[in-house]
Amino acid sequence: MSEANGRTVMGPAPAGASHGRPRGLWGWLVTTNHKDIGTLYLVLSLVMLFAGGLLALLIRAELFQPGLQLMQPELYNSMVTMHGLTMIFLVIMPALVGLANWQIPLMIGAPDMALPRINNWSFWLLPFAALLLWGGLLLPRGGPDAGWTFYAPLSSTFGPPSMDFMIFAIHLMGVSSVMGAINIVATIVNLRAPGMRLIAMPLFVWTWLITAFLLLLAMPVLAGVATMVLTDRHFGTSFFNAAGGGDPVLFQHVFWFFGHPEVYIMILPAFGVVSEIIPAFSRKPLFGRESMILAVVAIAFLSAIVWAHHMFTVGMPVSGQLFFMYATVVIAIPTAIKVFNWIATMWQGSLSFETPMLWAIGFVCLFTVGGLSGVMLANVPADYQYQDTYFVVAHLHYVLVTGSLFAIVAAIYFWLPKWTGHRYDERLGKLHFWLSAVSVNLAFFPMHFAGLAGMPRRVPDYALQLADFNLVSSIGAFVFGLAQLVFLWVVVQTIRGGEPAGSRPWDGARGLEWTLPSPPPYHSFATPPSLEVVMAEGPTDHGTAAQT
Amino acid sequence: MSESDGPSPAAAPALADGLLHWNLPRGVTSTSQQVYAMHMMVTWVSALVAIVVFAAVLWTVVRYRRSRGAVPAGFSGHLGLEVIWTLVPALVLIGMAIPTTRVLLDINRSGSAAVTVRVTGSQWKWHYAYPDLGIGFYSNLKDDSREASRKGSNRSPQTVPHYLSDVDRPLVLPTGLDVRLQIASDDVIHSWWVPELGFKRDAIPGFINLMDFVIDSPGIYRGQCAELCGVGHAYMPIVVQAVAPDAFKTWALAEQQRQAALRSESAARPWTMAEALTQGQATYEAICAACHQKDGQGLPGAFPALKGSKVVAGPIAEHIRLVVHGSPKNPVMRAFGKEMDDRQLAGLITYERNAWGNNTGDLATPEQVEAAR
Amino acid sequence: MSEVPYYVPPPSPWPPLTALGLALMLGGLAHVLHQGHWLPMAAGALILIYAIVRWFGAVIGETQAGVYNAQADRTFRIGMAWFIFSEVLFFAGFFGALFYLREFSVPWLGGYGAKGAAHLLWPDFVSQWPLLEMPRSADFRVPRAAMGPMGIPAINTAILLLSGLTVTLALWALKRDARRPLTAWLVATIALGATFIALQVHEYLYAYQELGLTLRSGVYGSTFFMLTGFHGLHVTLGVIMLLAILGRVLKGHFTPREHFGFEAVALYWHFVDVVWLGLYLFVYWI
Ligand code: HEA
Ligand code: HEA
Ligand code: CUA
């Protein structure tokens, strides 16, 4: 693959691309520029974060005390479903793809993404998907209400009309992800600057390469299972209906064959982000690059064979339970490598604690909490108790909020000066971090105890012994939500103006993106960077890059 | 957590329960105790790992600050170290996997059963049947919880004993004997979960999951449905009343006699309005009230009210057909003809047509129901 | 192939219009499923087709103008290969479902295996495959017989295998710059593809009318029609793409060195072929 690059001759600014995007809204609609599309993804993600977060706050308000205060159970169920689907498909994934769009061409020295029009298409499918998904709330019997996992037959035979709109929204988001993944693979494999070997690619690029493969593996299967639900609903098939020879559990197998790789799709690029930030603020190269890459590959491989750990209570044969338990806990080993290598990167470094670094360190600590509760969940006998309780809700928020979301926020603080050319307000950034770090634990740590004390997931009302945990969680959630308004403020202010960032705002940061001015020119690397630059910004350890 | 069987003090149940609920219960079956041991093992290991990680992070953050003049070292890898932190976690995991495997095999071993109960989840109540004893009944959330939970209710949950965790009829099981549950479902997936028995098992429509255990000590054990099953998912509690084998036998006998007597007595009695209403009310409250509510008001947006309903006020034949064959439009309104006999259905329909000010004065007869089948 | 820089296309309205068309079509379909009017769906489909035609038109124009260099060609190849990979996984989901139903759920319902206790609920059900009697047959359309491997399916297998050969011959002809054989083999491939579809339609009619085998015939009917149906859809798409390629060939497009579009379609056709072999084996034969 790497020999491809030597042969490529890249001239001056490409012909059709010498002019920028047309002005106004139309320009954003038709743009083929990776930075524009990256911005679109990130803006959509931020908007949906507040939308999905608003639902979360409504959920927390309802759970503030026992009894129903705000909504009927059916509305509650669709709030939970919409919250989960929105956060996963319209917040975390678009944010990560947005980061990929902005950063991958900058980091590998490419003029743009490999397939710019497909890139535009991938993005514009998402707002329509959001419309189909959220529009369901206005239909008779309300929005989709079977949880983000839409288990059959609750979603098939018993689902409201909005379920069909949700299914088609999932199809659109699936097409978007598959196209995005193809684009990313093609870009990374084919558009690297001459002289940048695969092994020398930045970790963020590496994690996205692996993630793209996982997307190609997982998303079509999700489309398939959603289609089966659709045909069971309307065309008389009986995939999930025992009366016709089917099995509701079949849904879960196929869903989780997608679903589990999906959760790693949401964490691997986050690992990549953290692997960029920690070396920059430790002023020390990443510890053990090769094993970091290998660990990601191992995690991705394992993620395809552990899906049934979400189904330990469906009554699987014991041999199956054992297999899925072993495979699951093995993932802790490559993840251990990652965590300890990050710490080793900081070890004997020269650490400074600008906002991105704070979020990255927060990530390392709190993701570990989530990962450890994951290992607890993987213990089958214990999971007989944990499954479908708030213990799972605690786990998933530690890995997703203090994992994926924290890394995304870190990435935005890290690269925003590059994108906008302005420094953000460091004091507000730190305020944002400390408010978030404290409140997020207040919101989600008590959920472990609520789960152990017997609180099931997806209930609008609960027994009295759970009142205290829920009270604390709700308060924490509200503070966390407010803290995100600080974030919004900081981002908007930085886009509008601020101290010039210079091309390399972080003295410890290495990588091709920092060789460009801030903000970078519209066509990032119209001429590929020279070999010397590629070498100087690449990893210096192990001599891997220097051999070319 | 297991309380003695008897009237529980209504005062401050929140306080009494609250202090005890920070962890899983140890429980009253060998399964639950093994599960508890596994839970505590993974908890302590996790805590330990967390401490190691936090301590290391804290150390670097304090020790290697640039503001304290730290200069970066140049190293960027160390094979030996990496091998260590690959092997040590692997050993820890293997160390946990060995006892876990043993426990898992033990829990899932199934032997012979002295008492078998068919547990059927049904939106949103549980049905318990003892096939060998000829007993069967529905178990519903108690009305006071239902009332207090409702939006805008003027009854506070704090005043309800065992809020959301109490039922009209508990599942009665003997202690010390092998119990086997056959868990099934009428509609969507539910999950039968009583923490003190040690596990949950999903109730999957069309399939049966087995669950074997022996309860060590008498008491009342509470749990609830643990799989999202629609609107009433929060309102499907489970209460197990474990009694000594002798007491169980006595109970079963009495229950058999009671159910038989009910059947023969009512079969012998002439089909009058009063008879139909009494029977109908009992059936309605056991089965229909979970959705349409005890007062026939339904839940706006989810379940139609029967009070003043067009179907109930309309031709009786249509009403009977809907109940017997279910709604063609909405699967939640399933075909109850399969579950109930003619007299039950006739009583039920009569009750619906005359309760809550529906005063149609109609008396549905078992013959009408039979004709509609 | 000219040594020009990597081509970054200018802003284009076709991708967002394609997104709009697709979303409108699918949303419209959901609307139709709930007794809505078909107009939005039809409008979506028209917009979708229009936008795709214009989009591809633009790409073809650019190809003919020679703006794509060797690197761009590699991008297209990588893109196509991984697109087909994702399609394989789409089918894998359905094959997986078939496997699960045959190996697990049907035997369990019939009293065999780890969850054979399910038989208590369906005491009269006998596990078998093809599943002609369902656990609750009254709810379904009970077929008179299953679809055997002989006859139409066997012929169709031969047809598809043959068409895989003809499309390869066409490609070889293109690489030799032998335009007449190229056209001939391409036409032959299209004819074979069309015959396959016609026979498949015939088989469906036979299944519905003679055998009473429908989508509503329990899991056997479900898996049979979903797998063969999605495959048929892909064959249809493949034939449409072959027709487009034929049009370009007739216009004199493609050279022995520059023919990514042709190869992409040929690759797609082979993929459809391979899926069929899987189908023939697991749906009709075993
Ligand atoms: C970003 C997303 C993400 C990530 C990364 C993970 C990571 C892991 N998850 Fe999680 N998981 C979810 C998202 C995620 N999960 C979601 C959303 C659900 C709920 C879905 C739903 O039902 O709605 C879920 C549910 C879930 C379940 C099902 C629970 C149930 O429903 O009963 C299980 C069970 O095994 C599980 C396990 C794990 C494990 C073992 C990991 C491992 O990868 C974690 C590995 C990390 C570490 C272990 C920490 C670092 C390691 C060390 C410091 C080394 C030393 C450690 C040891 C020696 C133990 N997860
Ligand atoms: C990455 C994904 C992600 C993220 C970021 C979050 C964020 C949050 N989640 Fe989410 N959650 C999930 C993924 C996520 N969640 C998933 C997958 C489920 C399972 C769904 C299912 O069971 O199907 C779930 C379920 C879930 C539940 C369980 C519901 C139940 O089982 O009944 C709860 C309960 O507290 C909850 C709470 C929260 C809270 C308080 C936040 C907070 O972090 C949110 C913080 C708030 C904001 C960021 C918004 C701030 C907004 C304002 C201040 C208002 C201003 C408004 C405007 C400007 C319009 N979540
Ligand atoms: Cu039944 Cu939840």
Ligand SMILES: [Cu+2]
């Ligand atoms: Cu998982």
